[in-house]
Amino acid sequence: MPEKGMPTRSFTQRAMDCIRAVPRGRVCTYGGIARLAGNARAARQVVRVLHSCSASRDLPWQRIVDRAGRISLPPGRGGDEQRRLLEREGVRFDADGRIDLERFLWRPDAATLRDLREGGPAPDRGA
DNA sequence: AGTATGACGTTTT
DNA sequence: AAAAACGCCATAC
Numbered sequence: 001m002p003e004k005g006m007p008t009r010s011f012t013q014r015a016m017d018c019i020r021a022v023p024r025g026r027v028c029t030y031g032g033i034a035r036l037a038g039n040a041r042a043a044r045q046v047v048r049v050l051h052s053c054s055a056s057r058d059l060p061w062q063r064i065v066d067r068a069g070r071i072s073l074p075p076g077r078g079g080d081e082q083r084r085l086l087e088r089e090g091v092r093f094d095a096d097g098r099i100d101l102e103r104f105l106w107r108p109d110a111a112t113l114r115d116l117r118e119g120g121p122a123p124d125r126g127a
Numbered sequence: 128a129g130t131a132t133g134a135c136g137t138t139t140t
Numbered sequence: 141a142a143a144a145a146c147g148c149c150a151t152a153c
Binding site: 010011012015044052 | 149152
């Protein structure tokens with residue numbers, strides 16, 4: 001059994017759980033995943049997580065977009081596929097290739113939030 | 128212990 | 141409004 005108080009799961013592991021929690025047909029942002037995983041500033045680490053696990057693990061990697069609702073992955077290196085996958089889930093893009101986050105941004109309900117955070121506290125220094 | 132990585136986010140031009 | 145500059149972070153090595 002893990003030590004009391006010590007995080008048993010790394011940020012990377014928690015981030016993967018959060019990504020898996022994004023339902024089909026919805027999206028979340030890099031920063032949003034970072035915040036859910038316990039560190040609001042670790043958006044870049046979320047990028048690294050996706051880099052190492054997108055194709056291999058069973059992560060819905062395509063559901064992570066940037067804060068403006070745009071696909072960050074460059075076309076030709078997966079960006080096109082990401083858009084195709086999202087459209088197949090029902091996510092719509094406007095003429096500028098943007099997703100309406102008011103409509104498609106996923107927000108976890110209280111129960112999901114609790115589940116995602118059971119591994120450790122969320123030291124959000126946003127104050 | 129220092130450097131590199133990255134599909135970001137925020138602030139400043 | 142758009143772009144650059146700047147800040148930030150967890151992991152790999």
